Amino acid sequence: MSQVHSFGIQPISIHSFNENHNQIAFSPNNDEVHIYKSGGQTSGGWEKEDVLMEHGQRVTGIDWAPKSNRIVTCGADRNAYVWTLDSGKWKPTLVILRINRAATCVRWSPMENKFAVGSGARLISVCYFEQENDWWVSKHIKKPIRSTVTSVDWHPNNCLIASGSTDFKARIFSGYIKEVDEKPEATAWGKKMTFANLMNEFSNGGGGWVHAVAFSASGDKLAWVGHDSSVSVVDAQNNMSLAFVKTEFLPFITFTWVTENSLVVGGHDCCPLLFNYDDTGKVVFMNKLDIPKETQTKEISAMKRFQTLDKRATTVEDSDLKTLHQNTITDMTVHTGDRGSAQKISTTGVDGQMIIWDFKSLESSIQGLRIS
Amino acid sequence: MSWLVIDFPQLYLNRGKNVDALKVVLKNAPLSTKNQNTKDKALQLTMRVLTSFRSAEIEKAVNTLDKLEIDMLMKYVYRGFEVPAEGSSAVLLNWHEKAYAKGGLGCIVRVLTDRKHV
Numbered sequence: 001m002s003q004v005h006s007f008g009i010q011p012i013s014i015h016s017f018n019e020n021h022n023q024i025a026f027s028p029n030n031d032e033v034h035i036y037k038s039g040g041q042t043s044g045g046w047e048k049e050d051v052l053m054e055h056g057q058r059v060t061g062i063d064w065a066p067k068s069n070r071i072v073t074c075g076a077d078r079n080a081y082v083w084t085l086d087s088g089k090w091k092p093t094l095v096i097l098r099i100n101r102a103a104t105c106v107r108w109s110p111m112e113n114k115f116a117v118g119s120g121a122r123l124i125s126v127c128y129f130e131q132e133n134d135w136w137v138s139k140h141i142k143k144p145i146r147s148t149v150t151s152v153d154w155h156p157n158n159c160l161i162a163s164g165s166t167d168f169k170a171r172i173f174s175g176y177i178k179e180v181d182e183k184p185e186a187t188a189w190g191k192k193m194t195f196a197n198l199m200n201e202f203s204n205g206g207g208g209w210v211h212a213v214a215f216s217a218s219g220d221k222l223a224w225v226g227h228d229s230s231v232s233v234v235d236a237q238n239n240m241s242l243a244f245v246k247t248e249f250l251p252f253i254t255f256t257w258v259t260e261n262s263l264v265v266g267g268h269d270c271c272p273l274l275f276n277y278d279d280t281g282k283v284v285f286m287n288k289l290d291i292p293k294e295t296q297t298k299e300i301s302a303m304k305r306f307q308t309l310d311k312r313a314t315t316v317e318d319s320d321l322k323t324l325h326q327n328t329i330t331d332m333t334v335h336t337g338d339r340g341s342a343q344k345i346s347t348t349g350v351d352g353q354m355i356i357w358d359f360k361s362l363e364s365s366i367q368g369l370r371i372s
Numbered sequence: 373m374s375w376l377v378i379d380f381p382q383l384y385l386n387r388g389k390n391v392d393a394l395k396v397v398l399k400n401a402p403l404s405t406k407n408q409n410t411k412d413k414a415l416q417l418t419m420r421v422l423t424s425f426r427s428a429e430i431e432k433a434v435n436t437l438d439k440l441e442i443d444m445l446m447k448y449v450y451r452g453f454e455v456p457a458e459g460s461s462a463v464l465l466n467w468h469e470k471a472y473a474k475g476g477l478g479c480i481v482r483v484l485t486d487r488k489h490v
Binding site: 168206207208209226227228229230246247248249250251 | 481
């Protein structure tokens with residue numbers, strides 16, 4: 001069964017779990033970062049542990065590095081902070097991003113020695129720690145980004161960065177920093193990996209802001225979702241072939257790979273959907289992951305019937321959505337497992353809920369659902 | 373617009389093959405041209421084709437269209453709303469209903485987000 005946790009009425013804009021999934025950091029759509037710990041007594045209950053209040057404006061990105069247990073947050077105040085746990089308290093370290101617009105998204109690199117911040121300043125700040133000066137240094141990737149960067153993701157080789165932008169394109173840059181990285185080997189995306197080199201640029205020909213990008217687990221495929229309600233996948237091993245599907249659903253805001261060939265997307269339809277990149281190189285819609293059980297109609301008294309008929313011109317009282325999420329899904333992460341084989345994913349939404357979807361129980365409860 | 377030298381849509385309409393006429397106008401919509409005149413002429417032609425259908429025939433016609441054509445049809449429906457003519461809105465609303473049944477909300481979202489306009 002999907003576990004539903006409600007964290008209040010504020011929308012949750014972004015969330016991130018720690019390595020053991022017993023702690024969650026999220027922002028209730030304001031300048032605070034809340035850290036909750038999964039409680040012992042109330043099964044499935046979450047207790048507030050800490051509130052991190054360093055950002056002056058809305059927090060736009062949170063990423064929790066699993067191995068080094070550091071949290072990086074970025075906000076509309078053009079700053080990013082790296083938080084380290086110091087005797088039970090989270091201590092912030094300011095990172096000077098040198099941007100003159102809001103930061104929009106942040107991701108630790110796989111080896112957690114760098115992180116990339118997308119911003120409205122039409123550039124990506126790649127930050128690494130300089131030991132001699134004991135501070136974080138940022139380098140910029142500017143060309144040829146023409147508009148706000150909405151999302152960033154790292155390739156497993158710790159060097160390539162994918163970015164989605166409101167100029168309708170998804171791009172892959174090299175984020176190779178010679179001070180902290182070893183020279184990377186050539187990947188299917190290209191050979192030349194000097195810092196800020198544009199490796200590839202993709203677009204599915206329509207319009208629509210790119211809301212989220214991600215590499216598949218092997219790093220050979222890049223997928224993105226856009227505001228034109230489309231899901232697009234580029235396969236580097238298959239001659240950079242681009243496949244996309246323009247769906248009949250409302251636009252998707254977030255997604256995650258769950259196997260090498262399947263992804264789960266979520267957005268304004270408030271329902272996670274499963275898509276598959278099949279062997280013929282097409283993106284195919286497979287299943288909705290949130291199929292509500294048919295509720296039995298409750299007995300309504302005659303008086304109540306006429307009252308609702310008078311107020312709302314219908315005899316049905318139900319104004320809730322049939323899906324578990326009552327509003328847009330804003331963020332989705334892999335909870336248990338990794339991008340190559342996820343067992344559980346978690347979604348947060350504008351309804352203030354965090355729902356953990358367990359694929360094993362979904363596969364048994366939804367007919368014909370097979371995630372491969 | 374080379375296809376207008378031989379006015380296929382009008383030929384099809386004359387022979388009562390309005391589904392074929394519809395496919396031609398949707399496939400050859402002048403998206404990339406900057407010539408507003410071309411776009412206006414194409415719009416008029418498409419409106420003529422759309423109004424040539426009886427209400428009962430619309431659903432069958434929509435079912436013969438593929439995804440891209442449905443998206444294009446929806447674009448023309450909304451463009452047609454912008455320049456209302458006598459009784460055109462009622463016909464367009466009928467087309468809108470049938471196109472929405474097939475294309476869903478995503479189809480309407482693409483009318484708003486696509487950079488190339490009809």
